[in-house]
Amino acid sequence: MRLPPLLRLSPKWAPYVFISPFLILFGVFGVFPLCFSLYLAFQSWEPTGGLRAMEYVGLANFAFALKDDWFWMSLRNTLWLAIASGVPQHLVALPLAAFIHAAFKRLRDGVIAVYFLPYITSTVAIAIMFYSLFSQDYGMINAALAQWFGLPHTDWLTSAAHIKPAIAFIVFWRYVGFNTVLYLAAMQTIPGELYEAATLDGASRLRQFLHITLPGIRPMIFFGVTLSVIGGLQLFEEPFILTGGKGGPQQAAMTSAVYLFREAFDFNDFGGASAMSWLLFLVVALLTWITNLAFRTRRGAA
């Protein structure tokens, strides 16, 4: 059957038509908000007055953000959480992946699925579950600590000193499986002969891990760490839900992403929030660049 000429797609246009769904969606939900937020960063806007209520203010929003104590506090909170949740993720995922790689053969997929499960579970479900686990008087975590170690009940979510570790733990728990999958996939690409040769030369398992496995999966470590840096600096859902969107006691769990959301929607300052989001972007770009520098293969090596 042949289509009438009007409905026929000329080969000249076909590629563009086929790629257009993505381009349209990306334009609407990616490019437009990006440009609009850049535009907003230079405006003062009382949003409930409608679009016509915008007023150009130059760099005033950026100046305000840089002077705002809470912006800096939120950046410190973000860095704290990014380090406390990110570093252990990789320190645990690397040996864990090596162990799974070596110890499991037929069961490997099942074991890795268990570790991967938190990553694909809805953040809201996770946050609500931990909300009750961390409950001060009726939560299972405090009950277990009291039962096994005789520890007094800790106010995990209502004290500034405890809420950060609690959130860092949830983020760690959630992403350690994801990183393990990355590393396991990378380890499977390392030729088995290398290990056999090393074993013949009398290299211990630790030496094999340090001198074969780690260099072999270095690009994947770079990839995983980059994702952790970017994800950690944009941390939003877990602290937002666990603190009811308010930032927690003494705003100790208010990450930059939570703060700029609140700046816009709770405090009605879309201009200031947009300026902050671009400042945050600069921080993310800078730290990603530093990560890149740290992992760059030295000249002549590898």
Place this chain on the structure above:
Amino acid sequence: MSAGAGTMRGVRSGSPTRRAVLAAGLGVTLAPPLRARPSRTLTVAAFPLVDQIVKDAAPAWAQRHPDVGLNAVMRQYDDHHTAMTTALSTSVYLPDVMALESSFVGKFSNGGGLSDLLQPRYDIGRHRARFVAYAYDQAINRKGQVVAAPTDIGPGTMLCRADLLERAGLAEADLQPSWDAYVDGGIRIRKATGAHLIGNVKTLKDIMIRSGLKPGQGLYFDSDSNVLVDTPRFHRAFELALRARRNGLDGRLATWSNEWAEAFRRGVTATELGGSWMVGQMANWVAPGTKGLWRAAQLPEGTFVSYGGTYYAIPRDSNPENKALAWELIEMMTLDRDRQLAALKTQDAFPALLAAQDDPFIEQPLPFLGGERARLLWREAARHISATAVHKQSNFAEDAVNAELDNVLDDGKDIRQALADAARLLELRARR
């Protein structure tokens, strides 16, 4: 209104449980009445329980306008106000009538997105004397426009566990003379019964900073955007909150959290300060098992404060063809005595219409409060409350002050330093 937990949003933890409870049993949208075949529809955007009140009014509306359907779109409290902010900012998907909690009326009032109800086509001014005075005044913006019509109010009240007070040899009246007497009473209750005076001392601070305000004065800023945080009003509230905390008088519980509710169920919290609607919340889901043990009384030190309330507004850019009908619906909901009483009877929404406050129903005893005729107290309180000017940065100010109170209570930060720091944060924003 019970669903709008008041101007003191900071004390709401937004716990998932509460939202789930509020959502339970409430439909998401309300279909137009079945018997009429409306040719057009009036859309009302509302949050839980307000949507129910609108739904209950549908038959009465259908009698007036069989050809106009009524569609109440319900979203959860926070989601609703976020959605309204978005709708106003883009002028897209604006409802014909918008329900707003009182703190949001203040927040939206100066943006110009809401219709001025003083315009001749609405002329709300001629009804001014029929509303509770402060509720009407609260909707007046800086330009003198009235941007919303009040439908229900939340006069502040003190709830006490009569049995716990009795074991401590106290009566409600012993807590009332002053805020210091309230805290002293708390010390006796703690000694005699082991119960806490209150769930969180933050609630105590929240009410105290609202006491002694002159009509039209702002809570955190004056009319020239000068910061009022580093003042005796705040110092005293912080000092008393700290004294209560040091004496172990609060459960350190986040309001609306599971622990907070559980403490009421187990009878380990002796009093609560909140809007009159708190009684309905307590009776319905927080601690229904404690029915009959509670009493209501006026707040200590002759304090009269408003704890939220609900308004209806007409967006400036909503469908012009529906504006007359939208106003007619608002008139029906706010000025019709029967509708106001229906909302009181079914949803505990305390009427903003004075005529509805003279109904014998107001005098009926409340079983949850051991048969006390508490609505008379709230009617009296409503007549003493004055409107508070809401500054654009009020929400931020509330959070900044709360964070500094945490610093004082948890880390022993000096109160003068804490309030000076809060004032500095606010000064940076006061004129943004």
